[in-house]
Amino acid sequence: MELSDEFILELTQAQQRLLSYIYRRVANRDQAMEILQQTNLVLCHKADDFKLGTNFAAWSSTVAHYQILSYRTSLSRDRLVFTDEVMMFIDDRENESEMREEVLSHLRFCLKAMSSDNQILIKLRYAGELSMEQIATKVGKKVGAVRVKLHRLRRSLRDCVQNRLQEKQA
């Protein structure tokens, strides 16, 4: 497996995007990681098929797509989150890569508009990767209250991002 530096850079840069692509189709973080590992192996084996300067994102997503399908057939139904039908519906989405950058930039704006207490809670969940119990201990609240609060914060961020996206489209 002889890989060019350029290919390695493309592959490394694509990791987060590929994980996002896979995760939202399987809705399970551990399964997504396994599929990503398999996808990376296939991409490396097929490195010679990739022409530098062409669309690595599209090519790697296609490989990931087939790895998801293959992985699903290897698991028993009860371990899959989505049915075949729902998976097919969710898979049918365009412009995913372009959306990521846009959503991220709106999200930064929306985060800034949040109170510092709320920002801290979001940071504990995402930057600290703490469990609900750990967050609850840190902020001195009950687990249920933290769960509800985080749920509301995510919803409020989603609404904010969505409004900004709609404003831009308008």
Add this chain to the structure above:
Amino acid sequence: MSEKKQIWQDGLDTLLARLVDEELSTTDTKRLNEILSDNPAARDHYHVYMDVHEALQEQFSIPDFTALDKVVTPEPEPSYRRPILAMAALVMIGFFINFLVREPAQPPVAEKRAEVEPIAKVRSLSGSLIYTGDRGIVRKDLKEGDSLEGGTIEGMTPDAWFELEFFDGSIVMISGNSMLTFSDDGQKKLRLKEGGFSANVNPQPKDKPMLVSTRTALFEVMGTRFSVDTEPTAATLRVSEGRVRATRLSDNLSVEVPAKHRVVASQDHELTPERLPDSISIWESRLERGAKGGNGDWVPAQGGEPAHLRAIPYTIDAKIDAQQRTIYTISTIVSRKDSPPVILKSGSRIRVQGKMDTPHAIWFGVTLRSADGDFAGHFQIIVPAERFQPGETFDVTLNTEEYHLDPSLKKWAAGLAKNPFGLKVGSVWCHSLWDSVGLQVSKMEILAPEESNE
């Protein structure tokens, strides 16, 4: 919104929260599938929710490239490509600091592992550091004298500084935003993933030189003083004393680098030792060309606003600061591989242009190195909030005669510079403590004394 939509939307929101928090029950899974199957709008809703969840992960989480493990660490082969791939994955951690990947599930440990022997101790340190040691245990509470068994040390802020002494007396030191992995199993191996480090290495056992790897180069050290800086596509070695063998990984070409020379290992630079260049005393950041290294969220010029760096947060660990407060920091690297070292002279001034939303005291500082590349101190000055106006650009020119050693380095002051002059400027930086005040910087300059006297 119709009543029917309201019902599925409320239900879906709750289910999605459980999904991303990994608390989805079998009943929840069934209900989620029903909603997504029956309502096209629910699928859009799902994607928007996941967009936000993933953006939050990307914004805040620490990168993890473990999914590349199978590719980068399979069975050993005598190929130089494999280490390149491994290092590329590791170096990219520096690029994608906002990336998220959760740690994959680890298999249970079948038996207790053997105790790991320490190989070095912490000589001195300051600023925000993270150490990842044996079995991936992360520590942010390192102290002087702590014994370490090998691992990765990462400077999280421009003012971070860490000096490590191996048990044979060899010393390595990182400062600022750098990430260095170190080990010693009879042969010392260092891997510089980001930033720079310097070292003073005692003579090593025959046939077991200290190995220093970066993404683009491998350096073999028998006993010498040197420093290394790495960027994504290049590594620069500067040798103060002794000799170091440098190998460019892309073509396996090697050269011996003698004292007072440097070599740049990159694709677009000839691998030939050059005499260390003369120094200069003026410098300016050119943020319109992008941000190379340093700290800050780079924003290109748009509208009437010039390209700038926005401060990024670093939250101090609870063991160091019980209140877990946050520093909002910006820094730029000054002395680079492709330019002569920049030296501060008595009378040099530092000019910073920028903006902030809310006036706040700002710490302006420089990280200095000796000619050998050793850390020589952080010198800083605090500018009070009254000097700034909300939302308006500021333009401050600071007299380096008024800069003083960072008080957190007081304990080691005897071994550091007494003043900032005659020393190489590693980086210039500024930060606000504890409050996000929307600090951004569009230009930093080091002005020569004659200019400052005009």
